[in-house]
Amino acid sequence: MTLRVGDIVAALGGELLGDAQRGIARLAPLEAAQPDELSFLADARLTHALKGSQAGCVIVAPAMREAAAARGDCIVTDNPHLYFARLTQLWQRVHGAVPQPGIHPSAVVEEGAIIDPSASVGALSFIGRGARIGAGTIIRERVTIEQGCSIGARCLIQSGAVIGGDGFGFASTPEGGWEKIEQLGAVRIGDDVEIGANTCIDRGALGDTVIEDGVKLDNLIQIAHNCHIGRHTAMAGCVGVAGSAHIGAHCTVGGAGMILGHLHIADHVHISSASIVTRSIRRPGHYTGFFPLDDNAQWEKNAAALKQIHRLRERIRSLEQQLLAVAGAS
Amino acid sequence: MTLRVGDIVAALGGELLGDAQRGIARLAPLEAAQPDELSFLADARLTHALKGSQAGCVIVAPAMREAAAARGDCIVTDNPHLYFARLTQLWQRVHGAVPQPGIHPSAVVEEGAIIDPSASVGALSFIGRGARIGAGTIIRERVTIEQGCSIGARCLIQSGAVIGGDGFGFASTPEGGWEKIEQLGAVRIGDDVEIGANTCIDRGALGDTVIEDGVKLDNLIQIAHNCHIGRHTAMAGCVGVAGSAHIGAHCTVGGAGMILGHLHIADHVHISSASIVTRSIRRPGHYTGFFPLDDNAQWEKNAAALKQIHRLRERIRSLEQQLLAVAGAS
Amino acid sequence: MTLRVGDIVAALGGELLGDAQRGIARLAPLEAAQPDELSFLADARLTHALKGSQAGCVIVAPAMREAAAARGDCIVTDNPHLYFARLTQLWQRVHGAVPQPGIHPSAVVEEGAIIDPSASVGALSFIGRGARIGAGTIIRERVTIEQGCSIGARCLIQSGAVIGGDGFGFASTPEGGWEKIEQLGAVRIGDDVEIGANTCIDRGALGDTVIEDGVKLDNLIQIAHNCHIGRHTAMAGCVGVAGSAHIGAHCTVGGAGMILGHLHIADHVHISSASIVTRSIRRPGHYTGFFPLDDNAQWEKNAAALKQIHRLRERIRSLEQQLLAVAGAS
Numbered sequence: 008m009t010l011r012v013g014d015i016v017a018a019l020g021g022e023l024l025g026d027a028q029r030g031i032a033r034l035a036p037l038e039a040a041q042p043d044e045l046s047f048l049a050d051a052r053l054t055h056a057l058k059g060s061q062a063g064c065v066i067v068a069p070a071m072r073e074a075a076a077a078r079g080d081c082i083v084t085d086n087p088h089l090y091f092a093r094l095t096q097l098w099q100r101v102h103g104a105v106p107q108p109g110i111h112p113s114a115v116v117e118e119g120a121i122i123d124p125s126a127s128v129g130a131l132s133f134i135g136r137g138a139r140i141g142a143g144t145i146i147r148e149r150v151t152i153e154q155g156c157s158i159g160a161r162c163l164i165q166s167g168a169v170i171g172g173d174g175f176g177f178a179s180t181p182e183g184g185w186e187k188i189e190q191l192g193a194v195r196i197g198d199d200v201e202i203g204a205n206t207c208i209d210r211g212a213l214g215d216t217v218i219e220d221g222v223k224l225d226n227l228i229q230i231a232h233n234c235h236i237g238r239h240t241a242m243a244g245c246v247g248v249a250g251s252a253h254i255g256a257h258c259t260v261g262g263a264g265m266i267l268g269h270l271h272i273a274d275h276v277h278i279s280s281a282s283i284v285t286r287s288i289r290r291p292g293h294y295t296g297f298f299p300l301d302d303n304a305q306w307e308k309n310a311a312a313l314k315q316i317h318r319l320r321e322r323i324r325s326l327e328q329q330l331l332a333v334a335g336a337s
Numbered sequence: 338m339t340l341r342v343g344d345i346v347a348a349l350g351g352e353l354l355g356d357a358q359r360g361i362a363r364l365a366p367l368e369a370a371q372p373d374e375l376s377f378l379a380d381a382r383l384t385h386a387l388k389g390s391q392a393g394c395v396i397v398a399p400a401m402r403e404a405a406a407a408r409g410d411c412i413v414t415d416n417p418h419l420y421f422a423r424l425t426q427l428w429q430r431v432h433g434a435v436p437q438p439g440i441h442p443s444a445v446v447e448e449g450a451i452i453d454p455s456a457s458v459g460a461l462s463f464i465g466r467g468a469r470i471g472a473g474t475i476i477r478e479r480v481t482i483e484q485g486c487s488i489g490a491r492c493l494i495q496s497g498a499v500i501g502g503d504g505f506g507f508a509s510t511p512e513g514g515w516e517k518i519e520q521l522g523a524v525r526i527g528d529d530v531e532i533g534a535n536t537c538i539d540r541g542a543l544g545d546t547v548i549e550d551g552v553k554l555d556n557l558i559q560i561a562h563n564c565h566i567g568r569h570t571a572m573a574g575c576v577g578v579a580g581s582a583h584i585g586a587h588c589t590v591g592g593a594g595m596i597l598g599h600l601h602i603a604d605h606v607h608i609s610s611a612s613i614v615t616r617s618i619r620r621p622g623h624y625t626g627f628f629p630l631d632d633n634a635q636w637e638k639n640a641a642a643l644k645q646i647h648r649l650r651e652r653i654r655s656l657e658q659q660l661l662a663v664a665g666a667s
Numbered sequence: 668m669t670l671r672v673g674d675i676v677a678a679l680g681g682e683l684l685g686d687a688q689r690g691i692a693r694l695a696p697l698e699a700a701q702p703d704e705l706s707f708l709a710d711a712r713l714t715h716a717l718k719g720s721q722a723g724c725v726i727v728a729p730a731m732r733e734a735a736a737a738r739g740d741c742i743v744t745d746n747p748h749l750y751f752a753r754l755t756q757l758w759q760r761v762h763g764a765v766p767q768p769g770i771h772p773s774a775v776v777e778e779g780a781i782i783d784p785s786a787s788v789g790a791l792s793f794i795g796r797g798a799r800i801g802a803g804t805i806i807r808e809r810v811t812i813e814q815g816c817s818i819g820a821r822c823l824i825q826s827g828a829v830i831g832g833d834g835f836g837f838a839s840t841p842e843g844g845w846e847k848i849e850q851l852g853a854v855r856i857g858d859d860v861e862i863g864a865n866t867c868i869d870r871g872a873l874g875d876t877v878i879e880d881g882v883k884l885d886n887l888i889q890i891a892h893n894c895h896i897g898r899h900t901a902m903a904g905c906v907g908v909a910g911s912a913h914i915g916a917h918c919t920v921g922g923a924g925m926i927l928g929h930l931h932i933a934d935h936v937h938i939s940s941a942s943i944v945t946r947s948i949r950r951p952g953h954y955t956g957f958f959p960l961d962d963n964a965q966w967e968k969n970a971a972a973l974k975q976i977h978r979l980r981e982r983i984r985s986l987e988q989q990l991l992a993v994a995g996a997s
Binding site: 113115131133135149151153154167169172173175177178179180181183184185186187188189190191205207209213214227229231245247249263265267278279282283284285286292293294295296297298299301305308309311312313315316319322323326329330332333 | 364366369418419493496531574587610627629630633637641664
């Protein structure tokens, strides 16, 4: 099924320079796009890539207007990346690839769960008693929403996610064992949140675990009990957040980043991939901490030396003092 | 539904100073608790926090008795944290929030699985042939227990966990490919074990993977084939344990810790979060290894220098020798 | 059920020195094997371990022929490890432990999915419309294969895996939020691929995510959208690969290794466990980068010094210059 460029502009806006009747069969990256495909160019520094592209039509920013028009058809819009995102959504709607409202017959919904009629609950999912699913939210296949947890409107929960498992809480016994602390809180998720495949968000111990509006979590992420994640914060795959961490709004955490418990992270903090946060961060900024990759033989030498680094520091200090003495004497 | 303080003390013990008829509507943290809520204070250093609390009743240790009684109602007990843990369990029982024995109709139980009548198997779970589930154990929703694996008594397996997937075992072929080694062992889990959401424990190659009594595993943990984890050891989320590792009793592993294969870890070893264990640890203690977080610009400078650290060491050694020569000459 | 040694050799080849009628009840490790058990010895350096073994029969290489025959029955073959792998497969077939072709009645298969009649789809699995499952492939219990994804022949997908969840793609909005980029590509998996429990492979944004023939992925691995993984590459548990990474053939990635997005990794590259790859690797080799474990007190000292390492370097440089001046002056 093709979409005409004129229909795209009618739906999403932008200024069309070219043939409104042109049919678009697919969306494609600029370098690979064919004449029946549409592409976009978000970065003005890549304007040179326009020239060789065979794309039937390209979405560009006003600064690239001349160069794009010289090449062929284009749609000019202030934010080509955002326009393209909306186009992918239009594309899915037109092609009927959006899950329909309703509950799949193989899903298990306990009594007392409240699911908005416009929500979609996929095959083999489980919704516990007292859970609430908001308008337009899509719960894909094999998702667990445990008892009493709430999901806002327009959320998307990918397959295998577990929302509301027990937090990891135990009291130690005098015999060296562990006594379970039942987790009496729930998980509250805001609107427009996306949760990745096999990601886990634990219910709170007493209060709730809270995920604010617009948060985006990738796959295989662990959010422990009583965390609070501020709106529009995004985390890449394999991130772990330990219990009671409070993360601000508009933060990003790179893949496999790890945030310890009971920390407070300010708004607009960006954590690099594979970095571990062991203290609160009060100021916006970009923070990093991982061992740089090296050829294994080099790494072995450096790792051995690293274990003596505080002694090296002492030797430097001693050298400085001795040198001072020698210089004074000479 | 409220619980009277007198009923709590009747069930769990402790000395009540105050009104046995007082109704408790919720359990709450000390600083947020209201007059119809009950709280606890585990740490004597936080006694000052008692004063401002509005809690209807507070669980305290004998050392805090005077301060607590001066504030209002309290329950005095040797171990407030443990008491509180047991109270959360009582709370769940009284409120009917404990899964009932039996097998949910949507669960799939293969022929030859042996499930204790007092166990609970949640919705959409799978129990393979020859698997055994002990008394009082709770298998939550969407759990997989593969063929021939055994789970002891009073265990709790959270949603999405996979017990008994194949271990990762292959022989390399002369052509550079991999030939599967079928995993003929199983997983044996003791009593009172908790397994977190989406955690995986692989079956053994020839022998079994063994999880001893009282082990507590958080979410998204990987336990590879033929591991042996000693009793009462606890691991936080995102931990990985490679094949044939033998971990002692009463150990703890912080979130995202990683233990390589074929290692032997003694009892009472504590591994910090995000630390990687590459050699056996024979002595109890606290072990750590991760790159400390820093402002990204600082980290970049240090990471660059780090790659030369073994050369820095040589330069220091050379300086020391030269200085000796100079000092001798001067 | 026992298997006679003669039947094993008839099926798998190799030269039998000993009793073809001997019955084998189990396969076992050399050091623990009993007279009704069969074992193997892959490493010539371990020939001394042969002597004490009670195994009924041992698979050995030609170089160990004499020593093995002196002990008792043996099968001589060029590659004992590979022979043993094939024996475990024979063992499973003989014992009827191989999943039967067909679709479990509790699985949900959407219209338009094409499943080879020789494939096996386990309980509570989901196969989306337009998905293709090749000949002899085994989809275990509680697996998700999303719409339009294809799995080749003779693959094995462990429980809980999610193939074809949405890639993590968003355009930022002027208000600081995120606009979803619908993921229009799919996942294409070749032949003889194994995917571990709860592992996630995301669908591509425009093109496809591609896993070539013979790739082996362990549990809890995250493969992001548009990655390309070359044939026979193997990854251990908890690995993360970020979007659009292109990984060559015959690579290995140790547990919890992390590969950032848009990188290009050559063939025959080996990444150590817990190492993070932040740049493309053009040459085969062994690469490592993690902070070595230490006693916590030592680590704290070294971690503190580490944050000043670039300043230490400057102090060394300064010392060298001063020493030169002093030496010149003296």
